[in-house]
Amino acid sequence: MxxxxxxxxxxxxxxxxxxxxxxxxxxxxxxxxxxxxxxxxxxxxxxxxxxxxxxxxxxxxxxxxxxxxxxxxxxxxxxxxxxxxxxxxxxxxxxxxxxxxxxxxxxxxxxxxALPAPHAHTVLDELEDRGYRRNDPTLRHKSVSYLRQYAHFGRGTVFANEAGELCEAPNGNLFFLLGDAVVTPPLEAPCLPGVIRAVLLEEGRLGDMPVVERTVERAQLEEVRGCVLTNSVSLALAVPRLLGRELPGSHALAERARAVVREYARREE
Amino acid sequence: MxxxxxxxxxxxxxxxxxxxxxxxxxxxxxxxxxxxxxxxxxxxxxxxxxxxxxxxxxxxxxxxxxxxxxxxxxxxxxxxxxxxxxxxxxxxxxxxxxxxxxxxxxxxxxxxxALPAPHAHTVLDELEDRGYRRNDPTLRHKSVSYLRQYAHFGRGTVFANEAGELCEAPNGNLFFLLGDAVVTPPLEAPCLPGVIRAVLLEEGRLGDMPVVERTVERAQLEEVRGCVLTNSVSLALAVPRLLGRELPGSHALAERARAVVREYARREE
The missing domain is CATH 3.30.470.10 (Aminotransferase class 4, branched-chain amino acid transferase, N-terminal domain)
Structure with missing residues (x-):
């Protein structure tokens, strides 16, 4: 600092x-x-x-x-x-x-x-499914009561709620290439109302795919073909491996997401 | 301070x-x-x-x-x-x-x-049942990531988990006079492993009643005849009204709990 x-x-x-x-x-x-x-x-x-x-x-x-x-x-x-x-x-x-x-x-x-060391991807192989609760109002705020997330920094964690729905990573929101859409969990999952998440939802498309909020169940992981982690410092990171599944399609998806975010930022300056 | x-x-x-x-x-x-x-x-x-x-x-x-x-x-x-x-x-x-x-x-x-203003009882009339999750490991530690509890200070809140089980108050553990026992929720509810809670469980009796850890469902509230809130500053506070139910039996229960705690403290000095 x-x-x-x-x-x-x-x-x-x-x-x-x-x-x-x-x-x-x-x-x-x-x-x-x-x-x-x-x-x-x-x-x-x-x-x-x-x-x-x-x-x-x-x-x-x-x-x-x-x-x-x-x-x-x-x-x-x-x-x-x-x-x-x-x-x-x-x-x-x-x-x-x-x-x-x-x-x-x-x-x-x-x-x-300083900027963290640049890296374009992150592996998420750890599921933490004991703490997040659907509709929990506290996890929609980015408070300095942050130990729940901080304890998982650098550990490649995905948080899931009691219904087995994927919520977010400790350091960002998640987008999944699933069926014919790019899907991100709803705020009720719960997850933080991330700034980059909101930009991608407003844009509404990544390439030829719609970007939508929708519940993503753990059982749907087998159908996921790509995954991106978004936050305000890295913007969009490819997740080439998600809970044991190799997802090479994540790189192109993350690149497209970064381009959208940069374009939005230019417009808003 | x-x-x-x-x-x-x-x-x-x-x-x-x-x-x-x-x-x-x-x-x-x-x-x-x-x-x-x-x-x-x-x-x-x-x-x-x-x-x-x-x-x-x-x-x-x-x-x-x-x-x-x-x-x-x-x-x-x-x-x-x-x-x-x-x-x-x-x-x-x-x-x-x-x-x-x-x-x-x-x-x-x-x-x-300084000591807070002395009061021997506290009314708990507010149920918060959207945030606590059964078995959540983070809520068993008293961390300075405390906003979840702090936001409910002075509001007479009882936290319940997704299964409708009562967990704790923002400022203390809860003991319920229920059937032939004094019952406190298990740590898995989750709740903090309170110091006063542990003392009462170790003593194992309040008057002629056993003190036990056991799940307390919201639906059992109708059978509750007394309630005590414990923490390390107030020791034991009567809860003469719990979620709309008048519980005059709480005063005697709290008094007995304080006596046990003071006796333990004397022994451990």
Whole structure:
């Protein structure tokens, strides 16, 4: 993580921040976060990330202290971001990397880190089917109460609910090439309302296939011909092996998904 | 919260602690906590709280950075606690209140707060049956990924799983007077392995009734004649109304439970 951050728009050094100003997030996981790509100084889909953050804060108004409204706007975050990049020579105005927002304790913390090592695919061979519950409202929010997902980072996990329906990966949403469509589980599975997921659903097509929300049962795995993991940093990763099945078709699908996402991002800038 | 804390046994001022030393807990909820009663300088059931903390850390060795082993012993925590009480005139060696331990980021943070306003009972009239999943392994650990519970503080909530089985309250375990026994849900419900819960199960009797672990279905509510909520600060609270049912028998049950717990605590000091 980089040394320069912003708190409610004010540029600070990470080392200056006091734990006591973030106690509700620290003690109770009472905060929400967003992670997004920054390319040559430009944050990707910032409006969408802030909309999700505001939505989660709104749904938890009684227990999570939201930052002031005026720091939760795209204009305000863009300004804070540019001030950080200019203030820190190791970042610089053309910084490319990852931005992170954490909202809680009445504060919006903006921080930066380097891009992860590039990789175009990820193998998902581990099924975790003991924790997710259909319609669980808490798993639709990206809160810092994130241990359930964090404990599975790097382990190639797919979460399934009590009905044997596939939900998501710890670090992203899943899209399956299934029959004549590209299918992603509904939010009720549950899964996070991912920003890249929403973009692909809005576009509605990948090549000649429709992109739809639909329940995907574990038993349907045998019919899956491709799989893609989406998140706001990697955009779309091929899943060439899913729970023991080889899926070479995933690479082309992921490439097409990345192209759609990049085109959307250009339009929204 | 009080100004004086200890980090890995060293007495510090809360305001000196830097967020950057607790980032894994803050960003990902990757830490565990314990809350316990301190009476005239003596922590209650400290060995049991530390055993639970070590157990959760052991189960998450790959993703939560445990504090050094030597600071996780009862002797070490007692010493740190006494140094804090002596260092701060507003606490003092005869301090009565609440102690809290948070373990994560390679650190053990000990902090203090005042006792909550005394109340001997709590009404539980709200059923939340959309989130808990039978056998979910994450809900058996008291992690700082606590938003699921925290969001229901003060709302009189009882959590139930997908099979309609009662699990726990956001702030404690539940015991039901049901048939000829006092029944508490099994850990698989799931529920936290509460310290007071364990003491009551070890004692095995409340008055002339056996205390047992057994599944309690929502449909059995009509037969419940009393209910008690247990946690390490209030010990045992009567639940004189449970999901619409008046349970005057809860007061005597809670009083008996408190007596058992205090007797155990005396023996273990």
């Amino acid at each position: 980089m040394d320069t951050v912003a708190v409610n728009g004010e540029v600070r050094r990470l080392e200056e921040l006091r734990l006591q100003d973030f106690l509700q997030s620290f003690f109770f996981g009472a905060g929400f976060f967003e992670t997004f790509l920054v390319t040559e100084g430009t944050p990707m889909f910032l409006e969408r990330h802030l909309a999700r953050l505001r939505s989660s804060l709104g749904a938890h108004a009684g227990c999570v202290r939201a930052p002031p409204e005026d720091v939760l706007t795209a204009g305000s975050v863009r300004e804070a971001l540019h001030r950080c990049l200019e203030a820190d020579a190791s970042l610089g105005p053309r910084f490319t990397g990852v931005g992170k927002l954490v909202a809680g304790d009445g504060r919006l913390l903006l921080s930066f880190r | 009080m100004d004086t804390v200890a980090v890995n046994g060293e007495v510090r001022r809360l305001e000196e602690l830097r967020l950057q030393d607790f980032l894994q807990s803050f960003f990902f909820g990757a830490g565990f906590f314990e809350t316990f009663l301190v009476t005239e300088g003596t922590p209650m059931f400290l060995e049991r709280h530390l055993a639970r903390l070590r157990s959760s850390l052991g189960a998450h060795a790959g993703c939560v950075r445990a504090p050094p082993e030597d600071v996780l012993t009862a002797g070490s925590v007692r010493e740190a606690l006494h140094r804090c009480l002596e260092a701060d005139a507003s606490l003092g060696p005869r301090f009565t209140g609440v102690g809290k331990l948070v373990a994560g980021d390679g650190r053990l943070l000990l902090s203090f707060r």
